[in-house]
Amino acid sequence: MTAARRPGEVDGRLVENIVHFTRALRKAGVKVGTAQVENAVRAVEAAGFTHRVDFYHTLRATLINRASDLEIYHQIFAMFWRDPDFLEHMIHMLSPALRGQPEDTRPKAAERRASDALGDRPERPPPKKDRQEIEIEAHLNWSDTERLRAMDFEQMSAAELAEATRAIRSLRLPVPPIRTRRQAPAPHGRHPDIHATLRRSLRRGGEIDRLSTTRPRQRPPDLVALCDISGSMSVYSRMLMHFLHALGQSQDGAWGRIHSFTFGTRLSNVTRALHHKDPDLALEAVGREAQDWRGGTRIGEALERFNKDWSRRVLGRGAVVLLISDGLERGDPDLLNQQAERLALSCRHLIWLNPLLRFDGFAPQAGGIRALLPHVDSFAACHSLDTLADLSSALTGAGHKTRLLAGLDS
Amino acid sequence: MGEIPSSIDDTIALLNGQNYVCGRDLGTVAFLALRLGKPLFLEGEAGVGKTEIAKALAAALGRRLIRLQCYEGLDAASAIYEWNFSAQMIAIRTAEATGGADRAALQSELFSEDFLIRRPLLEAMEPHAEGPPVLLIDEIDRTDEPFEAFLLEALSDFQVTIPELGPIRAPEPPIVVLTSNRTREVHDALKRRCLYHWVDYPSFTREMEILRARVPEATDALSAEIVAFVQSLRGADLFKTPGVAESIDWARCLIALDTVALSPEVISDTLGGLLKYQDDITRIAGAEATRLLDEAKARLATAG
Known part of the structure; x- marks a missing residue:
């Protein structure tokens, strides 16, 4: 590699090595397509070999297209081009540890789902009279969960929780779509479509009989969920993770992209973990990504990290933010105040879901709650199936915010 | 060329x-x-x-x-091409008026390169x-x-x-x-x-080269101070860290004010050229700016 060669001479050995190198990259989780490998070979051919560093940048430019993969590339490059066998060796040594886990759990998760699907399915009661009404007001259509609807998640037994999870998975969260600046043809639109009008007129020898029109296209907004996973929230955050997973997997197109974050003592992005089809696998992956389950909460710091590292990347397209937290802040309320304000300014709609609203006499006493409440657009409960089904009203109205804010002033 | x-x-x-x-x-x-x-x-x-x-x-x-x-x-329509509708309309009316409204001819004439607006x-x-x-x-x-x-x-x-x-x-x-x-x-x-x-953001030496190329009227001593200060700002936890464009703008601001060396007062007055968020400005202006400047100067002294 150190000997200078004329460009145009790429021997078979090098191509082979590049292919091996790509395989190593893929094993490390970098997505590399076959076309990119071909590009890489051509690029190496064009750049020639003079310096190792040029070779490094050439391969990087052709094989990597995500900033997050750059570090992996750097490590693998350093290892691979020193000794190709070494990496192979390393991967072999690591692979039981890396691959063992999902293979162990997959049968289990699949097993459970299989037994759910085939085995003791709960009996469906005869349709009740008020079924029609439920469908209209709540978008819920579960079977024998009537009793569970108003029940607090925290007071449920394991079997009841499983039942509630199933119900949550059938919940939908309808949201008003965003009007975009792109136009679509529509018979009764408000903008004249001159292009279409003219083409239509040509079919009639230049006679314009009526104007074709367009109206703005609509698209669903993005959803960003920030979920508190501290000790006091554990049951609720688990249920809401199921809810988010179901929203992400549903094909009804009610939401655009869904980004999920968890925070306790630190902020983790669990969007990718929730992409697993199987809910059990997905939640397990979330557990691996977020290592601070059941710890304390520093909401202010978590929001600060979100604002600085992620807000520009995920809130750019008019996202709705769900902040799921009990607001019991261990950190500095002033920081929380500032960061909540920044968050509220950069998103379209900020909704705070608080399971503490389950207590009838709930009043915003804690410092964190008093700091957060004025900045959110809407404040709603999330401790039972009923309250979750009622979330769509929080998307349009202010929820309990006005009532509690009035209490705060007096 | x-x-x-x-x-x-x-x-x-x-x-x-x-x-x-x-x-x-x-x-x-x-x-x-x-x-x-x-x-x-x-x-x-x-x-x-x-x-x-x-x-x-x-x-x-x-x-x-x-x-x-x-x-x-x-x-x-705004990225590739658009048809020039008003010209097409006039062409249609002219064809009608002269009685030459032959469909095929009109079609090929109306959708020809003459009526195309290139984007x-x-x-x-x-x-x-x-x-x-x-x-x-x-x-x-x-x-x-x-x-x-x-x-x-x-x-x-x-x-x-x-x-x-x-x-x-x-x-x-x-x-x-x-x-x-x-x-x-x-x-x-x-x-x-x-x-x-x-x-990525450039290293100290590269940013110096960039300033030298882009703002040649700045003295080397001033450029070095500017770059060192901006680089330490990038280490601070800010909502928006200043880029190279901001360094260049800031250098031009300082030259317009006839600055020869950075001082905390000058920095506070011109921070708007470098930081574009109110939160960041309030965080940095004052004591923090002095501290960063001292740090930058100390680093320059040990390096040079």
Whole structure:
């Protein structure tokens, strides 16, 4: 590699090595397509070999297209081009540890789902009279969960929780779509479509009989969920993770992209973990990504990290933010105040879901709650199936915010 | 002039000639983009010189720069072509008045090149006397997925399709530079067709070179202080860290104020040139600025 060669001479050995190198990259989780490998070979051919560093940048430019993969590339490059066998060796040594886990759990998760699907399915009661009404007001259509609807998640037994999870998975969260600046043809639109009008007129020898029109296209907004996973929230955050997973997997197109974050003592992005089809696998992956389950909460710091590292990347397209937290802040309320304000300014709609609203006499006493409440657009409960089904009203109205804010002033 | 550089060093020298200082990494990618005729996809924070490289390339190669600024709802009519409707209407009325409203003739006349308004993408596909132009597709992350999908056709085959005229293919592919501030992830399918490069903040030495090239009227001592201060700001936890564009602007501000050396007062007065968020300014102005400045000066003293 150190000997200078004329460009145009790429021997078979090098191509082979590049292919091996790509395989190593893929094993490390970098997505590399076959076309990119071909590009890489051509690029190496064009750049020639003079310096190792040029070779490094050439391969990087052709094989990597995500900033997050750059570090992996750097490590693998350093290892691979020193000794190709070494990496192979390393991967072999690591692979039981890396691959063992999902293979162990997959049968289990699949097993459970299989037994759910085939085995003791709960009996469906005869349709009740008020079924029609439920469908209209709540978008819920579960079977024998009537009793569970108003029940607090925290007071449920394991079997009841499983039942509630199933119900949550059938919940939908309808949201008003965003009007975009792109136009679509529509018979009764408000903008004249001159292009279409003219083409239509040509079919009639230049006679314009009526104007074709367009109206703005609509698209669903993005959803960003920030979920508190501290000790006091554990049951609720688990249920809401199921809810988010179901929203992400549903094909009804009610939401655009869904980004999920968890925070306790630190902020983790669990969007990718929730992409697993199987809910059990997905939640397990979330557990691996977020290592601070059941710890304390520093909401202010978590929001600060979100604002600085992620807000520009995920809130750019008019996202709705769900902040799921009990607001019991261990950190500095002033920081929380500032960061909540920044968050509220950069998103379209900020909704705070608080399971503490389950207590009838709930009043915003804690410092964190008093700091957060004025900045959110809407404040709603999330401790039972009923309250979750009622979330769509929080998307349009202010929820309990006005009532509690009035209490705060007096 | 006008010739594609033959090596990485040539590319770097060529860009240097346009006062664009770039590292070996960016030089390599730029060279490959020119050599292989592939689009160059540059991603990075705002103000690190992504757009500038397209301008520098166009100027250095003596090619035309065609810029397509992306925004939400960007559609074919503003990106590729549009028919000149008012002219078409007049043509129809004239044909009617002279009694020559023959359908087939009218169709071929109305949808001919005479009535076509060319937009950036179409312009870039057409032959140019001085060689293929540099097409800058700026801030692609601001537009939406449908437009990206549409760019796939344009960038992989270098052709655009006009229903009335058929596909128009570039005789020689233009030099394409795409930039993104990463306010959302651009789809992998588009990125895969490009050479990807993440443009990072420059190191101390490189930023010094950039200031020397861009603001030659600043003394070396002042530039060194500016760069050292900006570099320590980048280490501070800010909502928006200043880019190279901000350093250059700030240096120009300081020169306009006849500053010879940085002092906490000057920094507080001109911080608006460097930081663009109120939270950041209140955090840095005052004691923090003094501390960062002392730190920067100490580092300069040990280095020099």
